[in-house]
Amino acid sequence: MEPLIRVRGLSKRFGKGCEQCLNCTGPLYDTNLCPHCGSVVACNDVSFDLFRNEALGIVGESGSGKSTLVRLLNFEWEASGGTVELHRSALADTLPELFAEQSLYSRNLLGLTSFQKRQIRNALIGIVYQNPFLGLRMNISSGGNIAERLLGAGWRNIARMRERAAELLDKTEIPVERMDEPPRNFSGGMQQRVQIAKALSNNPLILFLDEVTTGLDLSVQARVLDLIRTLRSEYKLSLLVVSHDLGVINLLCQRTMVMKHGQVVEAGLTDQILQDPQHGYTQLLVASQL
Amino acid sequence: MLLNEWLNTPAGSKTESGYPFAFLDQGAKKEIRRSILKAVAIPGYQVPYGSREMPIARGWGTGGIQITLSLIKQDDILKVIDQGCDGSVNAVNIKKFIQAVARVALTNDTVEATVIQTRHRIPEETMTSEQILVLQVPYPEALREVEASEAETRRMHAEADYSRMWLHLYEDIVNYGEITISYRYPVTINKRYIMDPSPIPRWDVPKLHMAETLFLFGAGREKRIYAIPPHTPVEPLEFEDHPFRVEDFSGKSCQRCGATDTFLDEVIDNEAGGRTYCCSDSGYCDKRSAIWNR
Amino acid sequence: MGYVAVKGGNEAIEQACQLFAWERMKGSSRAVGVDQIRDQLYLAVDRIMGEGSLYAPDLAALSFKQAAGDTFEAAFMLRAYRATQPRLGYSQPVNTEEMRIVRRISSAFKDIPGGQLLGGTSDYTLRLLDFELLENDEARRNAFRERLFAHLPASEEIPASFPKVIHILRREGLLDESGAQPPGSDPFDITRQSLTFPASRSAALQSLARGETGGMLALAYSSMRGYGNIHPTLGELRVGYVPLTMAHPVSGAPYTVGEVKVTEAEVLARFEGADGMPRFTLGYGLCFGQNELKAISMAVLDRCTRTAQPACPAEDQEFVLYHIDGVESMGFCNHWKLPHYVDFLSDLDRLRKAQQVARQSAPEEENHAAE
Helix, strand or coil: CCCCEEEEEEEEEECCCCCCHHHHCECCCCECECCCCCCEEEEEEEEEEECCCCEEEEECCCCCCHHHHHHHHCCCCCCCEEEEEEEHHHHCCCCHHHCCCCCCECCCHHHCCHHHHHHHHHHHEEEECCCHHHHCCCCCCHHHHHHHHHHHCCCCCHHHHHHHHHHHHHHCCCCHHHCCCCHHHCCHHHHHHHHHHHHHCCCCCEEEEECCCCCCCHHHHHHHHHHHHHHHHHHCCEEEEEECCHHHHHHHCCEEEEEECCEEEEEEEHHHHHHCCCCHHHHHHHHHHC | CCHHHHHCCCCCCECCCCCECCCCCHHHHHHHHHHHHHHHHCCCCCEECCCCCCCCCCCCCHHHHHHHHHHCCCCCEEEEEECCECCCHHHHHHHHHHHHHHCCEECCCCCCCCEEEEECCCCCCCCCCCCEEEEECCCCCHHHHCCCCHHHHHHHHHCCCCHHHHHHHHHHHHHHCCCCCCCCCCEEECCCEEECCCCCCHHHHHHHCCCCCEEEEEECCCCEEEEECCCCCEEECCECCECCCCCCCCCCCCCCCCCCCCCEEEEECCCCCCEEEEECCHHHHHHHHHHHCC | CCCCCCCCHHHHHHHHHHHHHHHHHCCCCCCCCHHHHHHHCHHHHHHHHHHHCCCCHHHHHHHHHHCCCCHHHHHHHHHHHHHHCCCCCCCCCCCHHHCEEEEEECCCCCCCCCCCECCCCCCCCCCCCCHHHHCCCHHHHHHHHHHHHHCCCCCCCCCCCCCCHHHHHHHCCCEECCCCCCCCCCCCCCCCCCCCCCCCHHHHHHHHHCCCHHHHHHHHHHHHHHHCCCCCEEEEEEEEEEEEEEECCCCCCEEEEEEEEEEEEEEEEEEECCCCCCEEEEEEEEEECCCHHHHHHHHHHHHHCCCCCCCCHHHCHHHHHHHCCHHHHHHHHHHCCCCCHHHHHHHHHHHHHHHHHHHHHHHHHHHHHHC
16 A cells, blocks of 8 residues: 655755754764754654554654644745655545656645645645644634634635534534533633544645644543544544654554654554553663553 | 827926926826726736826826826816715815816716716716726725735736635625625626725725726826726626625705615715715715706 | 604704804904014924924924914814925935034033034923013014023034034944945835835834824833833934935036924934944934924934834834824824714614523523523
């Protein structure tokens, strides 16, 4: 089976940059900071595949580059290098200009205009942030938050949009009567569920989840994670799950990547990594958490 | 007025006031005309231009005046209205100025005029392809309601990233059951840009769609010119189940000329709050009442 | 009763203008001379020249008289007049080191080459009303003049030019100049092209130079007081006359066309390491005449708006440059007095509809409660 997305050599540098940056940082040097030019290498030559209908976990501490990775793939930040290619089956009908004749994969998505990137994001991607203030407009009703993506896709019927919003709120276990309230009034767990509803509104193929349960009560966490699992199997989503919590990764993801100082140090089946970690850092993580 | 004639207008001789014909120097006229041409070529796009200082205050129509002054020729017939009325203070003041620098003939008759400058209304009588309507614009940016930054709204227009504007209308309907925007109702022009038609009431918005006449919009303080060329689709933002509606004057008529199909001013008659209604378009009302009262 | 005729608008305006002129002439006081305004209310004249963006002291005094003391209106008149004047060319860059100094101070250093020259300033006056000024006593004025010049100590020769304080810092590599425009490049002209953002340094400085003093002061104050982060120190403040030179239209040789009085402020702010090396950054202010509040505010705002990550309105270049022009802000504020009755009627219609909708849904709620 061919991967839905191919990521090769993805890098992100903050600062001036020099030729030595990628070679002088990473887990071997135990730092993100380039000693020659002082730049911070947040992501260093990251490569992986994401398949349809699978959940891929990215685990690491702060500074590992896992959140940066998601921001790059969501086109929020400009990458310093690398390619991201999409499988033909994903968008060839709606955005044919991305695919050369007969080519199985698209052009490098990172080189597209911001207009094209937004089109791809609207058609393909949903994202849920750790901080609901990043993912939601707090002054707009919850229904409005969900409707925003629909409006961006050209929906022009209020009743149908509210129907769809109600459907999604129902699926994310939020009382539909609260559709016209702004999420600012909701509890933390509910705000996350509104984010999930919003992320699903345009029927994405891929969902990015960036530390979505960090900071929530354990019981609330469990509920949100359960919801995510159910939705994933129902909608056959591909998930990219970022977390520092191995328990979350274990619950949701079949495969996992471990990141340290911007690089991937170990990758494979979640079970194997947790039961028999190979890299020293992974061993440390597993020992301290599980 | 044909383009060739326009471009071949000789360098102006001065009027009695000592200023060049129509006040603006040749350089200014040239720049404004070029901006107008660009605006006509890209319907709804706000063209930035070097707005000149005028002896009339910013916010009082300097954008409209600059357009009128750069277009007007000696044989033009000018009408100026404010809130639909020829005698309203702003209109009178502007006519005074233009007369001082360009001695053109003036009229209150929409049909007779070749150039009409207006603040916040479109005349009731449909204009022809031989006429131009110049509108005074306080806020050229339709998206200002949802975004304060000019740099950001320019990006939104460039990328046709309009979902926040539509979201604003959705929220209105959720909160009030209706879209509450009254004047400055946002429209999509030529199926591309969202545009602010200036503070004309909803009543006047349908007049912009597939019209015979050229509409030019001047914002002097904000330094932008934009245009609706003839035969251009202009569609108010609406939802399938919440269509655009104009103001409701059912049951009311002009107590001066009897009209039931014009935009009516509401006049509070006495201390008890009694109301009477009169056509906002005073020139049209004059014509009608001359006939009605015969 | 009926139709309120809005005819006679012409006459109403005419009379309003006449009445405005009358207000200033109706008292029993003698007409104030333009020369008196120019000489004795010179700070107002300087402010008007700066905001009107035209160096013409007599015309500024005239506009102040005509506007009955309203500096917004006076500056507006100068701007309108300026717009009618032919553009002859640009001067060569002005070197303020050649300034014929009237006043020159630095807060960054206790003493500076050439010395601290306080000049004529109100800074140290006690703000006690001098009731003797209620009388127009020519004899008193003459006596004051005589007293002032009678017992002057032998004066030292004032040097022809004073070195710039920032040159000291520049020589020691302490000054960051990444904001400077490359030499020989043409200035942007904000009266010919409208601003787009981010605005070039010359476009931003031009806008600030003609900005309204009060507006700029308020914004600069917000930064100084704590909303901003720049912690300014006044490197140098100069007031004096600078020569203007132009290139001869035929030979190209520089020749001096005259001199203008300006106030220049250079403000040093918290250091930033643009190229990795920490340095002081410079904020620059320059305006016509003696207007120190404006020059200092301008320097502070110049520096603030070049902050990489704006954290308050005074650091947002778009916010500052769009809102400091007195002619624009005053025009727009005044425009609210124009008729807006059609707009308002349209609003009324919306409100009535919305109330209708609200009433329709209310009875349903009452029914629910009853059940």
